[in-house]
Amino acid sequence: MALPYLEELRAIVGDAGLVTDRAGRLAYESDALSLEKQLPELVVLPLDTAQASAVMRVLSKHGVPIVPRGAGTGLAGGATPVAGGVSLSTARMREILEIDPVGRTARVQAGVVNAELTRRAAPHDLFYAPDPSSQAACTLGGNVANNSGGPHCFKHGATTRHVLGMIVVDADGEVIDLSHQGPDPDGFDLIGLIVGSEGMFGLVTEVTLKLVPIPDATETILAVFPSLDSACDTVTEAIARRLEPSAIEILDELTIDAVERSVFAAGYPREAKAVLLLECEGSAAEVEATSADLTELCQEHGCLEIRTARDDADRRRLWAGRKGAFGAMGRIAPDLYVADVVAPRTRLREIVRIATDICHERGLKVSNVFHAGDGNLHPNISYDRRDTDEVRRVLEAGELIMRACIERGGSLTGEHGVGLEKQEHMCHLFDESDLDAMRRAREALDPDLRMNPGKMIPIRGCREMRTPEPMPQGDDR
Amino acid sequence: MTVPPEVLGDALSRDGIETLREGRLVIACPRSERQIKALLTRAGRDGLRVVPAGLLSKISGLRPEVMEGDVDLVLSLRNLSKVIDFVPGDGTLTAQAGCIWSDLGRTVRESGLQLPTDMPLPSRTTLGGALASGMSGPDRLRRGPLRHHVLGAHVILSDGTRAKSGGRLVKNVTGFDLHRLYTGSRGTLCVLIEASLRLFPTPEETCALTRPCADAAEAFQLAEDLRRRHVDPLSVTIEGGARDPWRLHVVLVGRQVELPSALARASEVLGDAERIEGADAHNLRAELRDRVCHGGAWAQLRLSGPPARTHLAHAMLARFLGNDPLWRVVAQPGVASLEVFAPTLAAHTVADQIALLNDLRATLTDSGHRLEPIALPGATHLGLAADLAGDPARRWMRNLQRRYDPLGRFTCPSYPGRAPTLGATS
Ligand SMILES: Cc1cc2nc3c(=O)[nH]c(=O)nc-3n(C[C@H](O)[C@H](O)[C@H](O)COP(=O)(O)OP(=O)(O)OC[C@H]3O[C@@H](n4cnc5c(N)ncnc54)[C@H](O)[C@@H]3O)c2cc1C
Numbered sequence: 086m087a088l089p090y091l092e093e094l095r096a097i098v099g100d101a102g103l104v105t106d107r108a109g110r111l112a113y114e115s116d117a118l119s120l121e122k123q124l125p126e127l128v129v130l131p132l133d134t135a136q137a138s139a140v141m142r143v144l145s146k147h148g149v150p151i152v153p154r155g156a157g158t159g160l161a162g163g164a165t166p167v168a169g170g171v172s173l174s175t176a177r178m179r180e181i182l183e184i185d186p187v188g189r190t191a192r193v194q195a196g197v198v199n200a201e202l203t204r205r206a207a208p209h210d211l212f213y214a215p216d217p218s219s220q221a222a223c224t225l226g227g228n229v230a231n232n233s234g235g236p237h238c239f240k241h242g243a244t245t246r247h248v249l250g251m252i253v254v255d256a257d258g259e260v261i262d263l264s265h266q267g268p269d270p271d272g273f274d275l276i277g278l279i280v281g282s283e284g285m286f287g288l289v290t291e292v293t294l295k296l297v298p299i300p301d302a303t304e305t306i307l308a309v310f311p312s313l314d315s316a317c318d319t320v321t322e323a324i325a326r327r328l329e330p331s332a333i334e335i336l337d338e339l340t341i342d343a344v345e346r347s348v349f350a351a352g353y354p355r356e357a358k359a360v361l362l363l364e365c366e367g368s369a370a371e372v373e374a375t376s377a378d379l380t381e382l383c384q385e386h387g388c389l390e391i392r393t394a395r396d397d398a399d400r401r402r403l404w405a406g407r408k409g410a411f412g413a414m415g416r417i418a419p420d421l422y423v424a425d426v427v428a429p430r431t432r433l434r435e436i437v438r439i440a441t442d443i444c445h446e447r448g449l450k451v452s453n454v455f456h457a458g459d460g461n462l463h464p465n466i467s468y469d470r471r472d473t474d475e476v477r478r479v480l481e482a483g484e485l486i487m488r489a490c491i492e493r494g495g496s497l498t499g500e501h502g503v504g505l506e507k508q509e510h511m512c513h514l515f516d517e518s519d520l521d522a523m524r525r526a527r528e529a530l531d532p533d534l535r536m537n538p539g540k541m542i543p544i545r546g547c548r549e550m551r552t553p554e555p556m557p558q559g560d561d562r
Numbered sequence: 563m564t565v566p567p568e569v570l571g572d573a574l575s576r577d578g579i580e581t582l583r584e585g586r587l588v589i590a591c592p593r594s595e596r597q598i599k600a601l602l603t604r605a606g607r608d609g610l611r612v613v614p615a616g617l618l619s620k621i622s623g624l625r626p627e628v629m630e631g632d633v634d635l636v637l638s639l640r641n642l643s644k645v646i647d648f649v650p651g652d653g654t655l656t657a658q659a660g661c662i663w664s665d666l667g668r669t670v671r672e673s674g675l676q677l678p679t680d681m682p683l684p685s686r687t688t689l690g691g692a693l694a695s696g697m698s699g700p701d702r703l704r705r706g707p708l709r710h711h712v713l714g715a716h717v718i719l720s721d722g723t724r725a726k727s728g729g730r731l732v733k734n735v736t737g738f739d740l741h742r743l744y745t746g747s748r749g750t751l752c753v754l755i756e757a758s759l760r761l762f763p764t765p766e767e768t769c770a771l772t773r774p775c776a777d778a779a780e781a782f783q784l785a786e787d788l789r790r791r792h793v794d795p796l797s798v799t800i801e802g803g804a805r806d807p808w809r810l811h812v813v814l815v816g817r818q819v820e821l822p823s824a825l826a827r828a829s830e831v832l833g834d835a836e837r838i839e840g841a842d843a844h845n846l847r848a849e850l851r852d853r854v855c856h857g858g859a860w861a862q863l864r865l866s867g868p869p870a871r872t873h874l875a876h877a878m879l880a881r882f883l884g885n886d887p888l889w890r891v892v893a894q895p896g897v898a899s900l901e902v903f904a905p906t907l908a909a910h911t912v913a914d915q916i917a918l919l920n921d922l923r924a925t926l927t928d929s930g931h932r933l934e935p936i937a938l939p940g941a942t943h944l945g946l947a948a949d950l951a952g953d954p955a956r957r958w959m960r961n962l963q964r965r966y967d968p969l970g971r972f973t974c975p976s977y978p979g980r981a982p983t984l985g986a987t988s
Contacts, residue, residue, distance in 0.1 A: 187790065188868050210792070232735045243733065245742075246710045261954045267866025267932050268897040269696055270746060273959045274709055277742025281735050298792040325651040327674055327763035371820035427731050431651040459733040460652075496729050497736040507736075514736055515726070522717075522725035522966075523738045529965035530958055541737065 090147045094129055097139045102177065104128035113172045116157040116164040119420070120470070121505050125152070125166035130177045133194070134252050134260060134290040137173070141288065142258030144171060150535045151256065153284035155196065155227030158219040160423050161504030163231065163283045167539055173288055175226045181205050182291070189296045190249060192264070195226025195289045202294070211296035214241035217500070218408040226289045232281030234500040236407065237364070239458035240331035241297060243500065245280040250293035253279060253286065256535045264293055278526065283502050284537040286530045300366035303331075304376045305394035305403050308361040308383040309354050313337050313441075313453065316359035317434035319386040320457040324430045328378055332364040333458030334407055339417065340454040340465075344406045347413035351406025354390070361388075361457070362407055410454040411465070417450060418467035422479045425501040426490040430460040436493060440464040440486045447478040461499030462490075488513055503541040512547035520547065565608055565634055574601070580641065584618070589636040598753055599722040601637055602971065606720070610634040611973040614749035616660065616691025632940055633973055639690045642755060645669055647730060654713060654730050656758040659690025675761040678711035680797075680851040690754045696746025699851045700797035700813075703896040708745070711760040715741035717752035720967040730758040743962070750973065751966040765815035768796075768843045771828055773835035775800075775808040778880070778891070782873035784810055785895040787831045793824065795896075799850045803890030803903070810835075813847050853892045854901050860937040861892070861901035862908055863919075867931030872898050875931045882922045883907070901936075908938060916945040 095103060104110055105127060115122045126149075131137040144151055150170035157164050166172050175196030183192040186209035191202055199220040202213045216235035217223055223233070229251065234243040241247070250264035263276055270276060279286055310316040316335050323333065336344070341353045341360060353360055361383065365375040380391050394400035414421045428436040437453060444451035444466055455463040464486055468475045487497055487510055497507050497514055511520060523542055527534065567588045574581045574590050579597050582589040592598045605612045614637045643660040650673035657666055664684035667677050680699030681692050693715070698707040705711075714728025717740075727740035744754055775781040781800040788798065796815045802808030812832065814824050829835060838846055854861060865875050872895045879902060883889040886906040893900045907915060915938060923933045923946070935943050 185868075187786065189789075190868075232739075234733060238733070242706070242710065243735075245739070246706055255954075255958075259954050259957075261958060263955060265867075265930055265932070268702070268894075268899050269698075269707065269866065271932055271934075272956065273751075273962060274696070274742050274746050275955060275958060277709060277739055277745070280742075281739050298794070321651065324653060327653075329763060368820050368823045370823050371817055374817055374819045427734050429649065429652050429731065431649060456733070460731060461733050494730065496731050496734045499731075499733045500735055502735055503737065511737065514729075518723045518725045519727065519737075521723070522719065522727065522740055525965040526738055526740060526743065526962065529961040532961075 088127060090143050090149065091127065093143045094127070094140055097143070098129060098131055098136055102130045102132065102136070104130070113154065113157070113166060113174070116154075116159040116162060118160050118162040118165070118504070118506055120476070121162040121165045123166045123168055125172040126169060128172045128174055130174045132177050134254060137254045137288055137290050138258045138260050140173065140258070141254050141256060145257040145535070148533070148535070150538050151288070152537050153226070153230065153288045155224030155230070156198070156219075156222045158223045159227060159231060159504065160425065160501040161498070161506040163502050163504035163537070163540060164227075165505055167537075170538075175224055175288075175290075178226075178290065184209060184296070186211065189298070190293055191296055192291060192293045193225055194291055195229070196224050199223050199225055199228060206296050207299070209296075210299045212299055213247070213294060214238070214297045215244045215247055218411060220408070225292055225294065229280050229289050229292055230282065230284045231500065231502040234456060234459065234461065236332040236334050236362075236404075236456060239333055239456065240329065240366070245277065247295045248276055248280055248292060249295055251276060251279065251289055252291040253289050255287040256531045256533060261287065264291060281502070283504060283541050285527060285540060287536060302369040302372040303364060303366045303400065304372050305400040306361075306363040306365075306376060306379060307353065307392040307394075307403055308363065308388045309357045309390040309392075310359045310361065310386070310388055313359040313437060314434050315386050315388070316361050317437055317457065319361060319383055319388070321431055321433050322386065323379065323382055324458070326378070326382065328375060328382070330363050330375055330379060330458070331366045332362070333456075334362040335453065335455055335457040336360050336362065336407065336410060337453040339450070339452035340410050340414075343413040343416045343452065344410055346416050347409065349406050349409030349413050351402050353406055357389070362403060407454065414452065414465055414467055417452070418469055420468050420470045422466040422468060422483060423501070424462070424464045424466065424483050424486050425498050426462050426464075426487055427496040427499040428460045428462055428490055429494045430458075432493050432495075433457060433460060433462075436490055436495065437462060437464075439489045443482050443485045443489070447482050449475070449478055449482055456499070459499065460495070484510065505540060508541055508543055511541070511543050515547070517547045565610060570610070570635065573604075582638075587633065587636055589615075589618075589638050591638045591641045593641045595718065595724065595755060598637065598718050598755070601635070602718065602720060602722050602753075605635060605971050606969055610971070612637050612971050613973055614639065614690070614694065614753040616640060616688030616694075617686055637753060639688060639753070639755065646756060649730075650675060652732070653761045654732065654758055655761055656730050656756065657689055658756050659688060659693075659754045661689045663687040663689060663692055670761055671764065674764050676764045678705060678759055678762060679708045680847065681708070682852050682854045689757060693745045693754055693757055694747065694749050696748070700799055700894050703798060703894065704794060704796045705762065709742055712741050712745050713758040713760055715744055715754055715758070716756040717744060717754050719752050720969060720971045724755075728758070732760050750963055752972070766818045767821050768813065768815045768847060769821060769825065770811060770813045770838040770843045770846050771825070771832055771835040772809060772811045772838060772846070773832055775802075775810055778802060778808055778876055779873065781808050781810045782876065782893075782895060784832060786873070788812065788828060789896060791827060791831055793828045793831065795828065796847075797850060798894060798896050799853065800893040800895060801853065801891065804887050806890055811846065811850055813843070813850065856890065856892070856903050859903070859905075862904045862935065862937050863902040864934045864936055865900040865902060865926065865931055866898050866934070867926070867929065868898060871929055871931070872900065874929045875900060875926060878925050878929070879922070882918070882925075912939055912941045912945065915939075915942045919946055
């Protein structure tokens with residue numbers, strides 16, 4: 086491989102910090118959205134901010150595009166390499182630099198795995214609240230870039246509410262130190278802008294995160310429903326009654342079946358059409374009162390059975406089923422398209438039904454497991470990528486689901502990000518001037534557009550995209 | 563370019579735009595998006611420096627005496643005051659920027675909901691002003707700052723284009739969170755015309771514990787003990803000063819069933835504290851919310867830094883301001899913020915203020931703290947800000963400012979650490 090910058094990079098990160106051979110690079114050709122693939126020219130794995138900065142200066146000199154990469158669990162193609170570009174991985178930046186139990190903060194390198202932070206904070210009676218289902222693998226840097234959520238974000242909020250500071254290296258290798266932020270930003274809220282920016286402003290190398298005290302009491306409830314509709318209605322009503330559990334998740338029949346047939350089997354009743362997984366946390370009295378309210382509400386909505394986790398082990402088992410649900414879907418078909426859309430919480434039932442109908446009309450198998458309390462739906466379509474017609478139907482269904490959500494006041498993505506997958510759909514939600522405002526931020530912070538180029542913001546203008554392309558000659562559609 | 567205010571005021575009135583005068587400041591109060599665009603077009607044509615505002619109650623940069631000479635036109639959004647969408651079942655509210663905070667509070671209260679923060683001086687604050695100033699109330703200790711609860715915004719950029727970001731949903735990651743960038747940007751990037759907020763359920767009960775402390779050190783120690791015991795109050799406030807005794811106030815909210823245990827835990831730490839309940843507790847909560855403005859005046863300085871070290875910042879501050887017989891502090895230790903009232907400082911010359919604050923800042927920086935001038939003259943803000951001009955984060959901010967407002971139409975004398983060389987590329 087004759088890359089003009091290779092030896093300069095080797096001098097910075099050494100052989101251990103480079104993946105040059107084709108077989109090694111193949112592991113980086115996509116993230117968890119395996120429909121999009123591109124082999125990176127090179128993978129560079131710096132150890133810390135200083136190395137990242139030096140690497141990025143070299144890449145800047147050579148005008149090379151950079152794609153930041155955490156664990157590659159992203160589902161929107163955000164970490165998919167770009168042609169002629171380098172993947173900059175945080176896989177070797179795995180140190181928890183400091184845990185301050187009094188200040189309740191943690192300072193970590195971007196490559197630290199989400200669940201590891203909670204494990205290390207536990208002896209201080211603290212935990213890190215955002216808990217994506219992928220938390221055993223995904224990195225905190227990836228969480229920051231995607232503003233990731235998780236079941237407990239219903240109470241605690243998504244990643245953006247937990248980031249207190251960070252260090253970012255821009256495309257030219259300049260280190261932007263935002264780690265000493267007070268309660269309010271010093272000047273513009275750059276942190277608020279960077280969280281969720283999908284690696285398009287720079288490489289986040291360090292993050293200071295808020296930790297949350299482990300609650301005195303926790304109760305996990307599994308409510309069994311005779312229909313998905315009644316489970317959705319229960320959630321809508323829980324929000325309207327202003328009940329405040331810490332998590333409200335729905336799993337439907339097909340998901341339950343897949344989970345129960347997998348290693349994640351949690352004891353969900355197989356005859357259920359849907360279950361609600363609810364968690365309450367706080368003081369013992371608060372938990373007891375909120376659980377009683379939720380139980381009553383579930384019963385009012387025709388719930389067939391309520392189970393409460395007996396102990397910690399039981400509770401962990403119930404959550405393992407939820408968090409392992411995507412993995413368990415492998416039992417339904419070899420491939421899974423995880424749609425990620427948002428609905429206003431007053432319209433959950435309606436939008437879940439529409440999504441189901443869209444899939445069934447196309448002969449597709451759809452299952453639902455989602456963060457119902459936040460209106461964040463995941464209609465998951467199981468398919469086989471070798472069947473090109475099925476792939477076409479899956480993508481069509483995905484687009485129609487997105488449009489249906491938007492028409493009803495919803496949004497394109499609740500937590501997985503836009504990446505490559507939804508880039509072209511941005512015009513359904515935003516118009517050209519909205520996107521232009523986003524481009525301004527991008528051009529201000531990365532004028533050469535070398536950070537994760539070709540992601541999120543559509544390359545073609547919205548007007549151009551809305552104009553139907555002429556039918557190709559001979560096309561018989 | 564400075565246009566004589568009377569000429570500008572007359573011209574705007576002729577265009578049908580309601581215009582007010584405060585000293586030499588012209589305050590235009592457009593009634594529509596079209597009028598805002600017309601104003602920005604005029605500003606571009608005549609080289610006017612514009613600052614978007616609400617009722618001019620909030621940040622120091624927008625106080626008339628600070629703005630004079632630095633601003634040609636104040637663009638007040640007070641006439642854009644419609645609630646656009648309130649969905650109680652979804653816990654969201656979308657309103658125009660000129661809505662008064664306390665009016666919005668009343669709108670949502672009937673549905674058992676409340677706004678995301680106890681905004682100081684809510685009847686003198688517009689939604690747009692609250693967002694642009696980036697302020698939050700003491701309840702941020704439990705709920706987080708206002709900026710965490712802004713779901714989306716519509717703005718008008720300096721060239722007159724309207725742009726939106728985010729939406730009206732409690733969870734949404736579509737596109738950059740530009741509304742977060744605009745929140746706290748003090749009108750230097752765009753005119754905020756509409757925003758959506760997440761609402762919170764009104765707590766069933768509110769009560770407070772309040773007690774005198776021998777000195778600031780005791781008050782800070784108690785606040786830290788509360789934190790160590792994982793008491794989860796809505797707010798913790800410490801106040802006191804050269805002439806005022808030191809007091810600690812802890813406000814607790816929650817369900818009826820839950821409060822007794824929270825109170826018991828807090829009381830164990832605080833010992834002999836006075837317990838305040840019912841309407842009195844609500845009143846105290848409102849008073850603490852407004853403490854940032856003392857006797858009608860804003861604090862001269864704000865200090866912030868790591869929560870665990872607020873007491874250190876206070877100790878250093880005391881050494882610096884010990885000679886000021888009127889100095890006074892309102893601190894929210896859990897969120898590491900200290901509002902400092904030092905009226906004698908305000909009486910110094912600008913040069914002396916800059917010298918003193920630079921010294922103080924150098925000391926504070928060592929303990930990870932930051933000092934922000936608030937109610938001090940624009941020249942003091944600029945004198946201090948210039949020091950930070952080389953910081954790469956400032957460069958990012960200036961680049962953002964240049965991309966959003968290439969002609970430099972929007973201005974806020976103190977913000978965001980504007981370098982004297984604004985306009986030059988860095
Ligand atoms: C089984 C499964 C379950 C999932 N469950 C959830 C869930 O519950 N909630 C949820 O929100 N997501 C979920 N996801 C999606 C995914 O795990 C998250 O988006 C996660 O945050 C990605 O982290 P990562 O380290 O894998 O990042 P990657 O996939 O490697 O990258 C994601 C994006 O972040 C950028 N990036 C990564 N690191 C950095 C950095 N240091 N600096 C700047 N940019 C960076 C990349 O360029 C890319 O755009 C799930 C995925 C899977 C496969």
